[in-house]
Amino acid sequence: xxxxxxxxxxxxxxxxxxxxxxxxxxxxxxxxxxxxxxxxxxxxxxxxxxxxxxxxxxxxxxxxxxxxxxxxxxxxxxxxxxxxxxxxxxxxxxxxxxxxxxxxxxxxxxxxxxxxxxxxxxxxxxxxxxxxxxxxxxxxxxxxxxxxxxxxxxxxxxxxxxxxxxxxxxxxxxxxxxxxxxxxxxxxxxxxxxxxxxxxxxxxxxxxxxxxxxxxxxxxxxxxxxxxxxxxxxxxxxxxxxxxxxxxxxxxxxxxxxxxxxxxxxxxxxxxxxxxxxxxxxxxxxxxxxxxxxxxxxxxxxxxxxxxx
Amino acid sequence: xxxxxxxxxxxxxxxxxxxxxxxxxxxxxxxxxxxxxxxxxxxxxxxxxxxxxxxxxxxxxxxxxxxxxxxxxxxxxxxxxxxxxxxxxxxxxxxxxxxxxxxxxxxxxxxxxxxxxxxxxxxxxxxxxxxxxxxxxxxxxxxxxxxxxxxxxxxxxxxxxxxxxxxxxxxxxxxxxxxxxxxxxxxxxxxxxxxxxxxxxxxxxxxxxxxxxxxxxxxxxxxxxxxxxxxxxxxxxxxxxxxxxxxxxxxxxxxxxxxxxxxxxxxxxxxxxxxxxxxxxxxxxxxxxxxxxxxxxxxxxxxxxxxxxxxxxxxxxxxxxxxxxxxxxxxxxxxxxxxxxxxxxxxxxxxxxxxxxxxxxxxxxxxxxxxxxxxxxxxxxxxxxxxxxxxxxxxxxxxxxxxxxxxxxxxxxxxxxxxxxxxxxxxxxxxxxxxxxxxxxxxxxxxxxxxxxxxxxxxxxxxxxxxx
Numbered sequence: 074x075x076x077x078x079x080x081x082x083x084x085x086x087x088x089x090x091x092x093x094x095x096x097x098x099x100x101x102x103x104x105x106x107x108x109x110x111x112x113x114x115x116x117x118x119x120x121x122x123x124x125x126x127x128x129x130x131x132x133x134x135x136x137x138x139x140x141x142x143x144x145x146x147x148x149x150x151x152x153x154x155x156x157x158x159x160x161x162x163x164x165x166x167x168x169x170x171x172x173x174x175x176x177x178x179x180x181x182x183x184x185x186x187x188x189x190x191x192x193x194x195x196x197x198x199x200x201x202x203x204x205x206x207x208x209x210x211x212x213x214x215x216x217x218x219x220x221x222x223x224x225x226x227x228x229x230x231x232x233x234x235x236x237x238x239x240x241x242x243x244x245x246x247x248x249x250x251x252x253x254x255x256x257x258x259x260x261x262x263x264x265x266x267x268x269x270x271x272x273x274x275x276x277x278x279x280x281x282x283x284x285x286x287x288x289x290x291x292x293x294x295x296x297x298x299x300x301x302x303x304x305x306x307x308x309x310x311x312x313x314x315x316x317x318x319x320x321x322x323x324x325x326x327x328x329x330x331x332x333x334x335x336x337x338x339x340x341x342x343x344x345x346x347x348x349x350x351x352x353x354x355x356x357x358x359x360x361x362x363x364x365x366x367x368x369x370x371x372x373x374x375x376x377x378x379x380x381x382x
Numbered sequence: 383x384x385x386x387x388x389x390x391x392x393x394x395x396x397x398x399x400x401x402x403x404x405x406x407x408x409x410x411x412x413x414x415x416x417x418x419x420x421x422x423x424x425x426x427x428x429x430x431x432x433x434x435x436x437x438x439x440x441x442x443x444x445x446x447x448x449x450x451x452x453x454x455x456x457x458x459x460x461x462x463x464x465x466x467x468x469x470x471x472x473x474x475x476x477x478x479x480x481x482x483x484x485x486x487x488x489x490x491x492x493x494x495x496x497x498x499x500x501x502x503x504x505x506x507x508x509x510x511x512x513x514x515x516x517x518x519x520x521x522x523x524x525x526x527x528x529x530x531x532x533x534x535x536x537x538x539x540x541x542x543x544x545x546x547x548x549x550x551x552x553x554x555x556x557x558x559x560x561x562x563x564x565x566x567x568x569x570x571x572x573x574x575x576x577x578x579x580x581x582x583x584x585x586x587x588x589x590x591x592x593x594x595x596x597x598x599x600x601x602x603x604x605x606x607x608x609x610x611x612x613x614x615x616x617x618x619x620x621x622x623x624x625x626x627x628x629x630x631x632x633x634x635x636x637x638x639x640x641x642x643x644x645x646x647x648x649x650x651x652x653x654x655x656x657x658x659x660x661x662x663x664x665x666x667x668x669x670x671x672x673x674x675x676x677x678x679x680x681x682x683x684x685x686x687x688x689x690x691x692x693x694x695x696x697x698x699x700x701x702x703x704x705x706x707x708x709x710x711x712x713x714x715x716x717x718x719x720x721x722x723x724x725x726x727x728x729x730x731x732x733x734x735x736x737x738x739x740x741x742x743x744x745x746x747x748x749x750x751x752x753x754x755x756x757x758x759x760x761x762x763x764x765x766x767x768x769x770x771x772x773x774x775x776x777x778x779x780x781x782x783x784x785x786x787x788x789x790x791x792x793x794x795x796x797x798x799x800x801x802x803x804x805x806x807x808x809x810x811x812x813x814x815x816x817x818x819x820x821x822x823x824x825x826x827x828x829x830x831x832x833x834x835x836x837x838x839x840x841x842x843x844x845x846x847x848x849x850x
Contacts, residue, residue, distance in 0.1 A: 345523040
């Protein structure tokens, strides 16, 4: 308490007063809509102003989870979301770490490569999608020409769902790997150089140094990256919209919610808006993210305590 | 020090609050009228240009500046026509500025809803009313247009004189709900035909196919010569399966009855008749459609066809203008999809009511919006619109004096509203409960027609059973 910057008495309220604007905006922009979504999930709301909104109890949840083949398709989307999450997190995390280790060296031109790897992050999903649509254009695009050299051809994003899904995963990793890399670089730069020097004097090779110095001291960056990658990939949907649209066998839960809520499921321009149903699906996704996110957070904090003391 | 900290904290807080509450500068001047009066544009005599007419000017024209917000979907020839029409409308009504937004067709319903909710649009482009729940359908969700009307967001146009310019069946079928007119529909389109490249057909000595066997043989001839047989804008998803709707039509000519039969169980997607359809769809997807079609955007497909590289293009009549624009000297023809081996079954064109106009019920610019539709509905302007866009007209006096008009003329008596406009899926139906050729490889996962037919029926039946 001796180091408490704002002192005693009325001055102690200063930090709370400073927090108020942020808290107000959090309530307005994040918590309010989240609360409204949970209420809407029990209604047949369409999102159209003036349309009647009826309380339907648990009907949306029953339909989403138990009604006919559509509910089994929803489980398919749920499973696909988890596959996407595991695939993206694993590859993005690993690639981000490797690239960070490389561009953290004191080499000429390293800043150029850091910028290059980070650049996709600043592009929006639409630009990212456009770039990759052109790259994967099946009638003479760069990738089609590469495949053509070895006698192969592919429809890429318009091909079988598993292939299209894999390409979206690749684009998601390309688009976000820069953030993972930057967080790792920040973590690497907090590790004192003396520790590497001591390890070298003790005769540790590159792998032992990484194993016993770099990896344990990167724990905060590892935790941050894992949580961000997991949550980001569980909520992904924009790239699915931009790259392949609503296609059977490719939907993840985030895109399914958008498509149901905004009438994008059938390709028909008269499709109904089902925002109450979409809200119920959002709540299911929320609990999925909550359970996975909190479990991961719990294990990561325990590991951090064990490693860093 | 503590006091200084407190003072700084309060100053920061106050500045944040002021920043958050700040609006537009109070000194912002109101929009000034243009310094010079715009010159009224001379009506262009060109065939596809809108013409100036004797439609009464909007009352606001004499009173106040109006910005009329119009929302349309992306259709290049239509957008081009509308830009010219807007210029001429503004010239006739100098104090009305038309602010037209163009969105992708897939996003039209979302943007319409958002902007109607926000009172941010006056005139909206709305597709012909379709997919209404029929008495034999249970537990289905009403279509979007119906919800918009029930919510009071679209204006009743029943008493407007310009409604009389359109034929009564169109107004009834594509713009009327609960005995009131909410939209004027601007044209019908067929989506069940095939464009063919006359030069390539002549070069390889191929006759225009009138039966399925002839179509297959034609594609085999082109394939043997390394010329792609058929293309479609597969990147947008729907052009692949919509391109095969003619195949469904040749097997089930009465598509309203098809939809009722599917709901009542009299028709199944895996019965013998339907299986024939799936077998042909497999040939369409795997042998007729060119490799790479899934990468071609919908609005790029006409250009691909007009380049002369492909023998056929399965697509709607709305593409004709774009084909002509891409390559004016390109020789093409248009035929109904020959899905049957009996030529009599291949005489139908299936399609839908396309674009229409509706007015936001809460518009503050009602008179300007009415004047806009009145001007547009003037027979001369409507004729120019039809010529530009290639729609099958919905005004009795208008004719489709273009090549596509001539091509479809022999089949117009056999024009029928298609499956897609009747179909409403039961809640709980699976994602494959549709007759889509795109479920076949290389666009989808299926290779065996019987397996796909069983899956489609299973997904549909699941929804039907869930609602029992």
